[in-house]
Amino acid sequence: MWLHSLVVHNRRLTLSSLGVLAAVVLCDQLSKWAVVNSLEPHTPYPVVGEWFRLFVVRNPGAAFSLGADATIIFSVFQAIAVVMCVILAFRARTWRGVWPIGFIGGGAAGNLIDRIFRDPGGFHGHVVDFLSFWSFAIFNCADAAITVGVVLYLFNTLILEPRREVSA
Numbered sequence: 001m002w003l004h005s006l007v008v009h010n011r012r013l014t015l016s017s018l019g020v021l022a023a024v025v026l027c028d029q030l031s032k033w034a035v036v037n038s039l040e041p042h043t044p045y046p047v048v049g050e051w052f053r054l055f056v057v058r059n060p061g062a063a064f065s066l067g068a069d070a071t072i073i074f075s076v077f078q079a080i081a082v083v084m085c086v087i088l089a090f091r092a093r094t095w096r097g098v099w100p101i102g103f104i105g106g107g108a109a110g111n112l113i114d115r116i117f118r119d120p121g122g123f124h125g126h127v128v129d130f131l132s133f134w135s136f137a138i139f140n141c142a143d144a145a146i147t148v149g150v151v152l153y154l155f156n157t158l159i160l161e162p163r164r165e166v167s168a
Helices: 002-038 071-091 095-117 141-167
Strands: 045-048 052-059 127-133 137-139
Touching: 002 052, 002 071, 002 095, 002 127, 002 141, 052 137, 071 095, 095 127, 095 141, 127 141
Parallel strands: none
Antiparallel strands: 045 052, 052 127, 127 137
8 A cells, every 4th residue: 555655656746847847848938939029139128127137149058158169068968957857757756856856857958949949950059048137147947947956956955855864
C-alpha cells in the first residue's frame, strides 16, 4: 500500500514539475510574441518611468549579450538543461523540487525555442529580450524563470536541507 501512495505522490510531483515547465514556456513564448508583434525594436516604452521599461532587442549571446559568437554552444547547453530537467521531474521526491525543476527547465526551453526558430535559426537564432530595469540588463521571462529557479534550488540545497539534517 505504501508503494502505491509513493508512486501516486511521485506522479503528482512529476506532473507538477512538467506543468510548471510548460507554463513557463507558454508565458515566455506568448510574451515574446506579443512584444515582437506590438513594439518597435530598440525603442524604449516606459512602464514605470526610467525604472522599468519595455525595450525589444535580439540577443545572439547569453546574459549581458556575452558570447554572441557562441550561440550554438548556448543552444547545446539549453537542450541539455531541458532534458535534465525533464529527467529530474520524474525523479522529484519533494514539493520543494517541483518549482526549481519547472522554472529552470521552462526557461531553458523558452530560450531554446528562440535559438531554433528565430532568425537566423537552426540553433543560431537570437533570443528576444524586452524587460529592462534601469540600465542594468535586458532580459525575458525565460531568463527570469531560470534565475528564480536557481535561487530556489540554492535556497533549498544550502538552507533548508542542512536544517532538516540537523533536526533529524
